[in-house]
Amino acid sequence: MGRGTALGMALGVVLDAAVGDPRRGHPVALFGRAAGALERKLYGDARGRGVAHVLICVGSAAALGVAAEWATRRRPVARAVVTAAATWAVLGGTTLGREGRTLAGALESGDLAAARRRLPHLVGRDPSGLSAAEMARAVVESVAENTSDAAVAPLLWGAVAGVPGLLAYRAVNTLDAMIGHRSPRYARFGWAAARLDDAANLAPARLTGLLAAACAPVAGGSPARAAAVLWRDGHRHPSPNAGRCEASFAGALGLTLGGRNVYAGRVEHRPEMGDGRKPSPPDIHRAVRLARAVSVSAAALAVATRALIAGRAG
Incomplete structure (x- = not known):
C-alpha cells in the first residue's frame, strides 16, 4: 500500500500543477465553513474552548484520512486515487504562483488599484496606503512563507503519515489562518491553533529554507x-518559522525583506533580512520561479521518502 501512497502523491502533485484550486467547492473551503460553524457553537474567551475546537476539527480530518486508508488497505489502485485526491486538495502551490504573477502584472502595468484589491488574497496587511514597491515586498514575503505552508509542509506530512498526515496538516494550517492571529477575539480562543501550527511547521519551514x-x-x-x-x-x-523561508528567499533573490507592516491599523516593525535592494515588481516573477523549484524538489523528496518507507515495510 505504501507504493500506492507514493504514486498517489505524485499524481496529486501533477494534478495541482495542471488545474490548481477550483473557484468553488474546494474541500479546504468546505472544511473552513464547518470549522466556522463549530466555532460559533464552542466560542468562548478561554484557551480550553479553543483547544476543544482544534481537537475536534483536526481530529476529524485525521480520522477521515485513517478511514480512507483503511478502506483502501487491500486496493492499491484505490489507495493511489484517494491519495492523489487528498494531495491535490491540500496543495496550493500552483494557485500561489498564479496569484503572485497576477499581482506582478498589475504592478508592472501601473494599476495600483487592481493590485490593492488583489493583495488581500495573499497577505493580511492593509494595502490602502502601500506603494508599488511595498506591495512587491509584501508579495515576495508571502510567496516565500506560503511556499512552506502550501507545498513543502503538506508534502512532508504526507511522506511521514500518508493521507491522515496530509489532511491533518491542512486542517491545522487552515485553523491558524482562521483563528490563530492576535486579536481581542482570538487571543485566547485561537492560542491552540496558533501553537499547533507553529509546531507542525517547524521542520517544513527549515526544509523550505x-x-x-x-x-x-x-x-x-x-x-x-x-x-x-x-x-x-x-x-x-x-x-x-516564517523567518527561515523569508531569509532564504531574500538571500537567493539578492534582496532585503522585512520592515514596517500595517495590519488593520496595527503597525509592526519586522527585522530586515538579506543584504540587497528592496524588492520591485519584476522580482515577484523570480520569487514565483524559486517557489516552483522548491515545490518540485519537495515533491520529489516526499515521493521518494514514501516509496523508501514502502520498500522497507514490504
Whole structure:
C-alpha cells in the first residue's frame, strides 16, 4: 500500500500543477465553513474552548484520512486515487504562483488599484496606503512563507503519515489562518491553533529554507549566499518559522525583506533580512520561479521518502 501512497502523491502533485484550486467547492473551503460553524457553537474567551475546537476539527480530518486508508488497505489502485485526491486538495502551490504573477502584472502595468484589491488574497496587511514597491515586498514575503505552508509542509506530512498526515496538516494550517492571529477575539480562543501550527511547521519551514538555498540559481542567485542569509537572519523574525523561508528567499533573490507592516491599523516593525535592494515588481516573477523549484524538489523528496518507507515495510 505504501507504493500506492507514493504514486498517489505524485499524481496529486501533477494534478495541482495542471488545474490548481477550483473557484468553488474546494474541500479546504468546505472544511473552513464547518470549522466556522463549530466555532460559533464552542466560542468562548478561554484557551480550553479553543483547544476543544482544534481537537475536534483536526481530529476529524485525521480520522477521515485513517478511514480512507483503511478502506483502501487491500486496493492499491484505490489507495493511489484517494491519495492523489487528498494531495491535490491540500496543495496550493500552483494557485500561489498564479496569484503572485497576477499581482506582478498589475504592478508592472501601473494599476495600483487592481493590485490593492488583489493583495488581500495573499497577505493580511492593509494595502490602502502601500506603494508599488511595498506591495512587491509584501508579495515576495508571502510567496516565500506560503511556499512552506502550501507545498513543502503538506508534502512532508504526507511522506511521514500518508493521507491522515496530509489532511491533518491542512486542517491545522487552515485553523491558524482562521483563528490563530492576535486579536481581542482570538487571543485566547485561537492560542491552540496558533501553537499547533507553529509546531507542525517547524521542520517544513527549515526544509523550505534549505531547498530555497539549493534552488537559488533558478532565480539568478547563489546557494552559498542564500544559506548564509538563512543562517544569519532566519531566527530574527517574530515567527519561529516564517523567518527561515523569508531569509532564504531574500538571500537567493539578492534582496532585503522585512520592515514596517500595517495590519488593520496595527503597525509592526519586522527585522530586515538579506543584504540587497528592496524588492520591485519584476522580482515577484523570480520569487514565483524559486517557489516552483522548491515545490518540485519537495515533491520529489516526499515521493521518494514514501516509496523508501514502502520498500522497507514490504
